[in-house]
Amino acid sequence: MPNTFVIGAAKSGTTSLYDYLRQHPDVFMSPVKEPCYFAYAENPPEMAGPGDEASNHESGVVYTLEDYRALFSGATTESVIGEASPVYLYDEDAPRLLHEQCPDASLIVVLRNPIVRAHSHYLQLVQSGREPLNDFEAALDAEDERVAAGWEWSWHYRRMGFYGKQLARYLEYFDREQLHVYRFEELTEDSVAFAQTAYRALGVDPSFEPDTGIRRRATGVPKLDWLHQFIGSPDHVLRRWSRLVLPETVRDRILMAVRNANLQKPPLPDAARARLAEVYRDDVHRLETLFDRSFSDWLTTDEHRIADDG
Structure with missing residues (x-):
């Protein structure tokens, strides 16, 4: 079983981090980037949204423990064995199930401004032809109906951004020292330094320099x-x-x-930005309390102070 998990957040550079980790000679990452096992083992998603079933099939999602273990059969002498499933941060059952199987695991979290993250996820589904609505605010308005209809987690644009609530669930099962929390800007501003910080946190050689030249999962x-x-x-x-x-x-x-x-990349509408800033305000303060770190810049409506990836 793995001992390291990149648990989120979605659209926050987890694919790049997965690439940086699997390049390290002392790290083995599952050949399937997002097996999602601990989210789907007990409650498989309905996958009722456009392209949900095909998307999950193509990503290599596994549902049985036997299939999950097989993903790590190629590990040899690596000290870190891991996988990256960003749905784990969002899923309510994942913290408990992860702790039952891997109580001593290291958990890596990259947090992106939840307002920008929601818009980026929307653009990803527009890009793939799966989002039928050509207006971001209309998609936000449709979210509750879509969730009730069984559309999978990628469509939960607003709900996936409540990091304070989500990480509080993990702290019910894991010690604070097991959670390695980073901001998205740390990854985008100096990818090599970010990767080496992650290596150091996991106890492998931090002097290794990964190839960070390919930017994956860009949206637009x-x-x-x-x-x-x-x-x-x-x-x-x-x-x-x-x-x-x-x-x-x-x-x-x-x-x-x-x-x-x-x-x-179409710009994030000002009205949607202001709307989501109000939605996330209390949760951002909760996150700041949990980790004694400021995230209040996420809530500004001043475009020039918003951290984004362009």
Whole structure:
């Protein structure tokens, strides 16, 4: 069983962190990035939203302990064995189930401004063609109805941002020292330094420098739909040809660079920002109390003081 978990938050750089961790020679990360086992073991999601079932199938979600253990069968001498499932921070049962199986685990959390995070998650589903509403506030208004209808957690834009409430659940089961909490800006401003801080927290060589050149999971609306579809289609003739002539790391870097250059990010509407700032106000104060650290900059409506990833 793993001894390290990246538990969230979604759209907060967890894919990049997963990449940095799995590059380290003393770390083994599951080949499936988001197995989600401890969220779905007792209560599998209904997956009633557009593309929910296909998305979870493609991501490699596992439902049995046997299948979950098999993900780590390739580990050899690594001291850190881990996985990254950002739904764990949000899911109500995950803290208890994680503690039952892995009580001594290290838990890594990257927190992004919940207002910006919600908008980024919305844009991700727009980008993938799964979000039918072309207005962010309309999607916020539809959230309760969608949750009641069984749409999976990616659609819970507003609900996923109550970090104070979510981390309080973990502190009921785990010691504070087991939780390593970072801000999203730490990852984006100096990725190598951030990775080395995480290495140090996990007790592996902090001098190792990962390749941080590929930015994964960037969100936005495609400028050219045909180019976005080509990059996302593994069976396209040009993609098949590239596999024959280019090394995987080179091909991956080129495709990600082209993909990200083809994305444009619509601004977060001021009305939605102000609305969500009020929604999250009490929870942000709760988070500050839990960790004796300021997060109040998240609540400002001054665009120039908002930490974002552009």
